[in-house]
Amino acid sequence: MNEVTVIIIDAAIKAAVMALVLLTGFAYMTYAERKVIAGIQVRRGPNRIGPLGLLQPAADGVKLFLKEDMMPTGADKLMFNLAPIITSIPALVIMAVIPVAPDWIVNGYTVRFVVADLNVGVLYLLAIGSIAVYGIVLAGWASDSKYSMMGGLRSTAQVISYELAFGLSMVGPMLLAQSMSLRDIVHAQEARGIWFMFLQPIGFLLFFITGLAELNRAPFDMPEAEQELTAGYFTEYSSMRFGMFFMAEYIKMIAVSGMVVTLYMGGYLGPFVNQFPPLGIAYFSAKVFFLLFTMIWIRGTLPRLRYDQLMSFGWKFALPVAMLNVLATAIVLVYVM
Amino acid sequence: MTVQVALFIALAAVAIVAAIGLLRAKNAVYAALCLVSNFGVVAVLYILLGAPFLAMVQITVYAGAIMVLFVFVIMLLGAEHLEHEDHLLLQGPLGWLLGLGLAGLVTFAAISANLSAPAELPAEVSANFGSPGSIGHLLLTEYVFPFEVISFLLLAAMVGAVVLTLVQREKKARRSLRNPQQS
Incomplete structure (x- = not known):
């Protein structure tokens, strides 16, 4: 086999594994969310299908497939069909640049636990994140429904507002590692012997909070405010098209957690990870699980922000603080260290 | 090399179709989306040319930030259906004529200039080419x-x-x- 074939097969296997893991992750995220929220509210949660309700996601999947697929009469057919696809693809590909374990040399062949190691990995995250909004906008617009339209407009306004602070709070780790490659950022945390969340506490908190806003998660789930907008931009969707929006949302949660872990919490770093690299996957997943739990926990405990509070928090607090954080980090790096 | 040429031709075709779609679309949202796909394809061309930084910036700034704002405003104003009253009588055909003329001129110039690759191509571009560091350095010095x-x-x-x-x-x-x- 020549080199190109090896690279293509290598990438295809990794991409397939990543997609599979993310899809399974999505199925069990829905289960975990229902269980954890039930626990917070002193209920039992799903417990009928399978032991402890563990087969609930499979039953939900069957239900979604069998439901009637409806489309509003006035809907723009092409865009109505495209919107769920445009939403799910960025969610599935965004994890491609995140390394989940250090390189592992087996029989002289180096296994890299990352689908694509870009030297502009951080920018790739931003680029894919900014594309993901289109699905939401188009779903709201193509449905020809006032609820969907309002939900779509709110989502767009929110995502645009928070994207600036989100992007700026990635700059801290970039400056500390002096690289845009996510591998280099993890290596820099290893070299310094400290996670960047302790060197950049403001950046870390901002990144997590604005990440929640980017995800339209509670307490920033205005676009889906059930009481006012039914289900927001995907009100008119049913069956598997609805399922795709649902999937994209949960996979994005996993992706944002992965980003926070890589940029601020040492990625795959942990004891003995350099001796036995696959251990990195376990550390990485454990950290991601912790963040996912935190997101569900926040949803279970915090009330939703009002729309104007959400906007003024984004523009008047998060953005200036993120800018000052970048400035301060740069000054400290150049003049103090 | 042939793979790259084939890729380039395919991508260029998509870019041209998207650009024509932008001009001919009856619906402003479709026009905006055509422009987005055009930007996306151009970004892939940048990657082919070994400039991933530029490609990512192109997607983030143009396809992401700017075009999302366009689509947002089109939706907010409900202005997706373009008016079809043609006030322009002569300009339409004239535009076609001038456009075709320009295309012909450019093609003619490209053919008659007898473009050929320089005799000595560097065997490999340096690893630093187009990296964020080198672009930043150039921007702040030269x-x-x-x-x-x-x-x-x-x-x-x-x-x-x-x-x-x-x-x-x-x-x-x-x-x-x-x-x-x-x-």
């Missing part, structure tokens, strides 16, 4: 003057936008003070 001029221009535009909205708000406030019934 091109620092144009860079600063552009940033100043952008700052002025930003201040202008803020001032324009402030003036309108003040007028509205004054008007509503004078005749409270009307507002």
Whole structure:
């Protein structure tokens, strides 16, 4: 086999594994969310299908497939069909640049636990994140429904507002590692012997909070405010098209957690990870699980922000603080260290 | 090399189709999406040319930020259906004529210039080519003057936008003070 074939097969296997893991992750995220929220509210949660309700996601999947697929009469057919696809693809590909374990040399062949190691990995995250909004906008617009339209407009306004602070709070780790490659950022945390969340506490908190806003998660789930907008931009969707929006949302949660872990919490770093690299996957997943739990926990405990509070928090607090954080980090790096 | 050429031709075809779609679309949202796909394809061309940084910036800034704002405004104003009253009588055909003329001229120039690859191509581009570090270094050393001029221009535009909205708000406030019934 020549080199190109090896690279293509290598990438295809990794991409397939990543997609599979993310899809399974999505199925069990829905289960975990229902269980954890039930626990917070002193209920039992799903417990009928399978032991402890563990087969609930499979039953939900069957239900979604069998439901009637409806489309509003006035809907723009092409865009109505495209919107769920445009939403799910960025969610599935965004994890491609995140390394989940250090390189592992087996029989002289180096296994890299990352689908694509870009030297502009951080920018790739931003680029894919900014594309993901289109699905939401188009779903709201193509449905020809006032609820969907309002939900779509709110989502767009929110995502645009928070994207600036989100992007700026990635700059801290970039400056500390002096690289845009996510591998280099993890290596820099290893070299310094400290996670960047302790060197950049403001950046870390901002990144997590604005990440929640980017995800339209509670307490920033205005676009889906059930009481006012039914289900927001995907009100008119049913069956598997609805399922795709649902999937994209949960996979994005996993992706944002992965980003926070890589940029601020040492990625795959942990004891003995350099001796036995696959251990990195376990550390990485454990950290991601912790963040996912935190997101569900926040949803279970915090009330939703009002729309104007959400906007003024984004523009008047998060953005200036993120800018000052970048400035301060740069000054400290150049003049103090 | 042939793989790259084939890729380039395919991508260029998509870019041209998207550009034509942008001009011919009857619906502003479709026009905007055509432009987005055009930007996306151009970004892939940048990657083929070994400039991933530029490609990512192209997607983030143009396809992401700017076009999302366009789509957002089109939706907010409900302006997706373009007016079809043709006030332009002569301009349409004239545009076609001039456009085709320009295309012909460019093709003619490209053919008659007898373009050929330089005899000695560097065997491999340096690893630093097009990396964020080298672009930043160039921007702040060799091109620092144009860079600063552009940033100043952008700052002025930003201040202008803020001032324009402030003036309108003040007028509205004054008007509503004078005749409270009307507002």
